[in-house]
Amino acid sequence: MSTSVGTGITHAAGFEAAGVRAGLKTSGNPDLALVVNRGPLQNAAVVFTSNRAQANPIIWSKQVILDGTVSAIVLNSGGANCFTGAEGFQTTHLTAEAVATALAVSAGDVLVCSTGLIGEQLDRAKLAAGVTAAVAALSADGGMDAANAIITTDTHAKTATRVGDGWSIGGMAKGAGMLAPGLATMLVVLTTDAVLESADLDRTLRVATRVSFDRLDSDGCMSTNDQVTLMASGASGVVPDHAAFQQALTDLCSDLATLLQQDAEGASHDITIDVINAATEDDAVEVGRSVARNNLFKAAVFGNDPNWGRVLAAIGTTAADFDPYLVDVTMNGVRVCSNGAPDRPRDDVDLSPRAMSLVIDLKNGQASATIRTNDLTHDYVHENSAYAS
């Protein structure tokens, strides 16, 4: 059993990582990350974006994960390699080959992730040189370097860790815009030294992402490149208690999802939408998401305006089972609407803090769900009208 030494994805034993400058970003910032699983196990699971428009690394990685074995994952920022045709797919393939050759593993066990602008070819020579540099820089303490190399419009690297009874989990994430995952999220890599089969990893990963990344809906825009990977090295030699591992993984994913929300492009409010007393969990998610995607509500929150009418106008467009005229709406602890009619004065609501709580009581069952979103701000418009890098 080895000890955890690194940050983020090198917190768990058995992993090495690196983050280098390959020159893909015009800024010259680090843009290529490599994570290697030194074993003894090389088990893994991945969830992918449910967008049908899928980037070349998604198409490639879906083949790699079929046998549940992953030796390494290489990630680049500075270009999404999406809608780049056959040339773009070959670039992804060549990147995996370069990693495989340098590490003496099979290219079929190398996952690839890309993020950045859609519709531009990546520079293969720069990628190849970057892979060489990353392999040379691999370190059991390279987690933070890797986390730094995958960010795009993120303002900082995002990592989180959990420690269990003899095992650890580490993670890193990138994401600031196009942040409405469906079955997956932005780029996330999770590592554990626990002894777990790939099928177990897949099961626990899906449970964890379903209530963390899948419930984050910053701007309603689903990416073409989302990928969440969980790799197990078995280096701890410990078979974890299932429930404890599940809880730790879910908590860690929620931590990362919160970091993504708090760093959402241009946002000035982090909004937690709790939909309670729904007929089903799906209903609660649909209702919460309809509010998370309502520009009028989101602009009102930016203006610190507790405009609860926009909440009801939004949820009225859903097919969820409830009566709009029985709904209660509470903002930052103030019930401004009860039974679909005005309750306490909207002036009682203080929306000046960055964190905002919105509770929607559907009064039609026992199910609930929490959706996390952000407000719609001038800075969001500015960043996304100027972003082309």
Next chain:
Amino acid sequence: MSTSVGTGITHAAGFEAAGVRAGLKTSGNPDLALVVNRGPLQNAAVVFTSNRAQANPIIWSKQVILDGTVSAIVLNSGGANCFTGAEGFQTTHLTAEAVATALAVSAGDVLVCSTGLIGEQLDRAKLAAGVTAAVAALSADGGMDAANAIITTDTHAKTATRVGDGWSIGGMAKGAGMLAPGLATMLVVLTTDAVLESADLDRTLRVATRVSFDRLDSDGCMSTNDQVTLMASGASGVVPDHAAFQQALTDLCSDLATLLQQDAEGASHDITIDVINAATEDDAVEVGRSVARNNLFKAAVFGNDPNWGRVLAAIGTTAADFDPYLVDVTMNGVRVCSNGAPDRPRDDVDLSPRAMSLVIDLKNGQASATIRTNDLTHDYVHENSAYAS
């Protein structure tokens, strides 16, 4: 047979209208409109918002239209009378009664429309005085006064007319935000002096709105108060050719929808999304709407950035039947993407004009649809973070 004398809804013979200051708007601008059908026919049809959260005037008007007979329609700005409970419904009822008494008609033949902030009670005394003033001001040339009294954040009144073979159609509309009708639109009143039964009016109105107001999606936010009313006076004595009347009505609705689009809150681009060669018309609409609701694409257009990757990322989230890797995307005449890969350089696209054309060729059939939307701008965020009147 009488002659058309007025503007907008008084262009057709047999109608009188007025627009007055009832004091519902804090600005003191006109805020109450009345349109009366002097016959000989009092036939009508209405389409309503498909939002399940429905304002009190919607609930009332749905009952009024059941028998296809409408004597008058009263419309107020300065308050939506939505989610205002039993008190709010009584206000709507009392408004209809006041109109009915003054005109010596049945309250059950008086439609009511309201627009403004959700969740606030309307002042009944001001409404009653406004109705009295409006009845006194009724005029066969009052169409423009009425059109002015229904606007909220609109920058100008919106009217349109068509003349057929012995008959006329007139219309007025209001709408600038919360502009994503589903089966209806903002407040629209259409009048004709043609001789048509209510069932005919209903049929032609639904055909016209389906391809005009329903295809306008400025900000993805569906209102609780949308109502499009078509009234026929029969005053021309002419039974119109069905096809000619349908075409004129559809064209007039398209004119009004274009006026709404061009006056959308804060917009700096009017975007026409033509989805062509789709398997079905529903597919074409779904694909177009997914782009119309994608904040990243809309912010890019604001920045004059022809970011076609965001178009593909948006349409990839739909269930429409097509292959993303066969799609062509053309912006302002420049094909920037063909077969899901880069074609002409994005720098060739000039997005500086207010009008923008986006053509999405799905290459999977013969159906098509046009969706109209706007960009996402600083002014949109500003207006909707500050709007509470």
